Amino acid sequence: MSGYMSKWRFLTMFSCIALATGCGVDSGCDDGMGLIPGVDGGGDGGDGGGPGEVAKSQSLAAYKDDINADEAYHLLRRAAFGGTPERVNEVVGLGLANAVEDLIAFKSVPGSVTTLAESYDDNMPKRWLVHLLEGPNPLHERMAMFWHDRFATSRRVVSGVDDALAIMHWQMLRANALGNYRDFLESLTLDPLMLVWLDGGNSPKDAPNENYAREFWELFTLGRDVLYTEDDIKEGARAFTGTLLIRDNGEPRRPVFDIFKHDETPKAIFPERATADNYNYETVIELTLAQPEAAQYVARNLFTCFVHDHPTDQTVQELADLFVEGDFAIEPVVRTLLQSEAFFSEDARGNQVASPVEQWVGFARTLDMHMASEDSQGFILDRVANDLRDAGQELMNPPGVEGWTEDMAWLEDQWVLNRVDALGRFMDFGPDLDAGLPFHLLPDVSRWVERDVRREMVTSIASVFHLPLTDAEIDIYIEVLDQNGYLAFHLEQPDRQAQHVREMIRLMAMDERVAGR
Amino acid sequence: MNGCKEWLRLNRRAFLKSGGAAMGALAIGDALFARVASTFAQSTGGTGNLLVLCELAGGFDSLSFLAPHNNAAYLSKRPQLAMPASDLTLIPGNTDYGINNQFQFIANQYLAGNVAIVQQVAYPNGNGSHFESQEIYKFGVRDLSSPAATSASWYERLRKTYFNAPFGVLDTQTIGNPTQYGYPDNTFRNAAQEAFGRLAALKTGGSNAEKAIRDTYKRIDELGADLRARTENFTSTGGARGEFYRAAQLASADLGTQIIKLRYGGFDTHASQADANATLFPRIDTEFQQFMDDIAAMGMQDRTTVVFYSEFGRRNGENGSPGTDHGYGGHIVVVGPGVNGGLKGQAVSTADLNEGSLPYYVDFRAVFASCIRDWLGFNPDPIFKIEGETYDENIGSALFS
Numbered sequence: 001m002s003g004y005m006s007k008w009r010f011l012t013m014f015s016c017i018a019l020a021t022g023c024g025v026d027s028g029c030d031d032g033m034g035l036i037p038g039v040d041g042g043g044d045g046g047d048g049g050g051p052g053e054v055a056k057s058q059s060l061a062a063y064k065d066d067i068n069a070d071e072a073y074h075l076l077r078r079a080a081f082g083g084t085p086e087r088v089n090e091v092v093g094l095g096l097a098n099a100v101e102d103l104i105a106f107k108s109v110p111g112s113v114t115t116l117a118e119s120y121d122d123n124m125p126k127r128w129l130v131h132l133l134e135g136p137n138p139l140h141e142r143m144a145m146f147w148h149d150r151f152a153t154s155r156r157v158v159s160g161v162d163d164a165l166a167i168m169h170w171q172m173l174r175a176n177a178l179g180n181y182r183d184f185l186e187s188l189t190l191d192p193l194m195l196v197w198l199d200g201g202n203s204p205k206d207a208p209n210e211n212y213a214r215e216f217w218e219l220f221t222l223g224r225d226v227l228y229t230e231d232d233i234k235e236g237a238r239a240f241t242g243t244l245l246i247r248d249n250g251e252p253r254r255p256v257f258d259i260f261k262h263d264e265t266p267k268a269i270f271p272e273r274a275t276a277d278n279y280n281y282e283t284v285i286e287l288t289l290a291q292p293e294a295a296q297y298v299a300r301n302l303f304t305c306f307v308h309d310h311p312t313d314q315t316v317q318e319l320a321d322l323f324v325e326g327d328f329a330i331e332p333v334v335r336t337l338l339q340s341e342a343f344f345s346e347d348a349r350g351n352q353v354a355s356p357v358e359q360w361v362g363f364a365r366t367l368d369m370h371m372a373s374e375d376s377q378g379f380i381l382d383r384v385a386n387d388l389r390d391a392g393q394e395l396m397n398p399p400g401v402e403g404w405t406e407d408m409a410w411l412e413d414q415w416v417l418n419r420v421d422a423l424g425r426f427m428d429f430g431p432d433l434d435a436g437l438p439f440h441l442l443p444d445v446s447r448w449v450e451r452d453v454r455r456e457m458v459t460s461i462a463s464v465f466h467l468p469l470t471d472a473e474i475d476i477y478i479e480v481l482d483q484n485g486y487l488a489f490h491l492e493q494p495d496r497q498a499q500h501v502r503e504m505i506r507l508m509a510m511d512e513r514v515a516g517r
Numbered sequence: 518m519n520g521c522k523e524w525l526r527l528n529r530r531a532f533l534k535s536g537g538a539a540m541g542a543l544a545i546g547d548a549l550f551a552r553v554a555s556t557f558a559q560s561t562g563g564t565g566n567l568l569v570l571c572e573l574a575g576g577f578d579s580l581s582f583l584a585p586h587n588n589a590a591y592l593s594k595r596p597q598l599a600m601p602a603s604d605l606t607l608i609p610g611n612t613d614y615g616i617n618n619q620f621q622f623i624a625n626q627y628l629a630g631n632v633a634i635v636q637q638v639a640y641p642n643g644n645g646s647h648f649e650s651q652e653i654y655k656f657g658v659r660d661l662s663s664p665a666a667t668s669a670s671w672y673e674r675l676r677k678t679y680f681n682a683p684f685g686v687l688d689t690q691t692i693g694n695p696t697q698y699g700y701p702d703n704t705f706r707n708a709a710q711e712a713f714g715r716l717a718a719l720k721t722g723g724s725n726a727e728k729a730i731r732d733t734y735k736r737i738d739e740l741g742a743d744l745r746a747r748t749e750n751f752t753s754t755g756g757a758r759g760e761f762y763r764a765a766q767l768a769s770a771d772l773g774t775q776i777i778k779l780r781y782g783g784f785d786t787h788a789s790q791a792d793a794n795a796t797l798f799p800r801i802d803t804e805f806q807q808f809m810d811d812i813a814a815m816g817m818q819d820r821t822t823v824v825f826y827s828e829f830g831r832r833n834g835e836n837g838s839p840g841t842d843h844g845y846g847g848h849i850v851v852v853g854p855g856v857n858g859g860l861k862g863q864a865v866s867t868a869d870l871n872e873g874s875l876p877y878y879v880d881f882r883a884v885f886a887s888c889i890r891d892w893l894g895f896n897p898d899p900i901f902k903i904e905g906e907t908y909d910e911n912i913g914s915a916l917f918s
Contacts, residue, residue, distance in 0.1 A: 156648055198662075211662065350726060350727055351725065351726050401664060405668050407726070408726070411730060411733040413683075413737050413740075414691040414692075416733055417701060421701055424701075424703075473720075476712045476716055477712065479712060483704045483705040484704075484706040484711065486708070487705055499703065502703075503703055503709045506709075507716075510734075512717075512723065512728075512730035513723070513727060515730050516726040
């Protein structure tokens, strides 16, 4: 894994801009990198304005409402992992503004989904995967994953000891995912799993633990080396004292704020900007949010998550202003991003590598594949969770406090290969090998004996992925259906055909335009 | 993002220059460093030697490997599990310790001068969690909250810093069966596997992300084909088919590999430890012997060093099960013809045995750093001294002759 690429990409970006002068051999100059902020450049696919005009790739202005099917699919992939052809049509019919409202509106989760998810109890990867796959609120799940990666906390510190804390943490992430950032930070600070993970629950006032204070600024609110100093961390650690975990009668540990365990003396935090005060966890959150860098940090990260990795300072500031005006409500920022010209600009298309979980969920949500009742024992899901772990991403168990290293860093050989296994598991559902195929998206089975059906099988799945295949590519997929001419598809026994189709779909789902988005 | 790669490359070059100069300065009056410095002068590519890392996962009981058979504290703390001298190969000229005969091959190698046993190794503020301690060994840092340090194992860091060959580091567990490495194909006649490579090679253009994905596919396809072809005719000197067999397969592929990582589990012997060891120890010893025979058959024996290590040692006293619980300090065993054999580190004393667990006197990074510097010929500082990490570099005496 590339250890040098931060998901907080803009920090890395700045250092690269300074050093990768003249676009080195690899950089190709076509990714918008190295542009001086505020100056429009070659990355905009020619959409960009003259003097005084904002390039489309940086524009937060509303995009046209009547989006086409490809644009609808782009929206669904970025905001909801993926979407079936029916869902794409629905979004086109709604128009952009209504479609975004529809994504944002929280819909009650069917009891069957909740029941299935709860059957996995504290097995968090599986429990969450059920919601990601079958839940009616994919944007909320996507945002919860976004925050999970930013506020990265692992269940491994309570595994076998207090597993309920992992469930509570996950519920806290999902409850706040599109809510108010201030409330979110307060919940996060008092979250029992977080209090264990970053030692906030074990920080005595006579010898405070600096772990939480440091990550609070470095990872959660400001960014590495932005504004805070080592002295601030020492002072901040004193402000965060008093948050304890207590345990009654075998119940999960719960947080309390105990003023007698809190350092009640003045702390000088950001001394050049604020006078020393008797800060506690609430007021230190307030003080942090009062710094412009905090809103900029969130704005930049949300932009990068949904759009592309090179917003200008001006774009970030515009988004940050919106965030502050809304009193740190997350939803308006997301709404603006999903409807923006930047979101649909050339720079924002196909420029991200989906994480293993995102690709797997997107695959299922695009091909309309679901948890089958035959998997009530969780047999397949168990293997999927293991495949995704082996592909580099085990939900609720990030590798460290910084979460997963995203994007190109997902492209480790073995991780990539394990994605293929995960994609194949879906089609393992059911007592017969063929039970899990998305038959409704394929030519009718009665036609599988026709020679010409092979091309149609390939193009029907390609169109679901919005994948424009060339004839040369189609021919290669037909060879997979024919198993290199060894077992001609249309002449093959019906019980063998499903295996051929499965291999063709699985391979197509690994196309760089499907694994990328 | 590609600009970052460029930056890294520049950084690496800049480092190698300054690293070489620093080593030159140290070389004055120090024979060991003089040799290392000359290695640096020859090539930035190191010695090209092979380092095999064998992780004994679960917590290897060092006191069952190198037993202080005469020590009264040992005998009283382990009434059922203490190893009697009759089960040991005694260390020549030393009345205190013997190597468990269940490791007969390693014991013989010790007598031949090819084994260094670094005693009482760990890291500061021991952590009793398997998971955390294994990560500390894997990432080569004490502070696991350090993001940059914990994004890749220390051996991956080493590869990326010095020998960026795609197969420079191979892990037998991730590779699995090398004769089948590549796109997981369930078709006849490799139809999907071939299509995977052909599709990636066919296309051009697209976004940087799309190009990067395709480049990964091409690499997998090309090297997978290479690895499969190079390992399919591998023949071993013996019949064992464990992780060491995989390691021998990978070593035979001649793909510029400098580190092979493998892992044996089952060392978490909380109960019935004697029975567990009676199965585990001879199995590893036998499979290791076969590996060394295979390596010799390839003519690589003089270029190979194998390091056995574990996330922690076990408790000095046995529990009622009878087994031993998680301890702290443990021994690292380094084997190979280039090794300066003998007992290294800090010998286990009565005072150490009177503790609950063996303490630690040698930082594990000092051992790996010596392997990097003296066996592979690279400067270990950029690998372990990152993100503010420091460690005691003293082992006591040189591990390599």
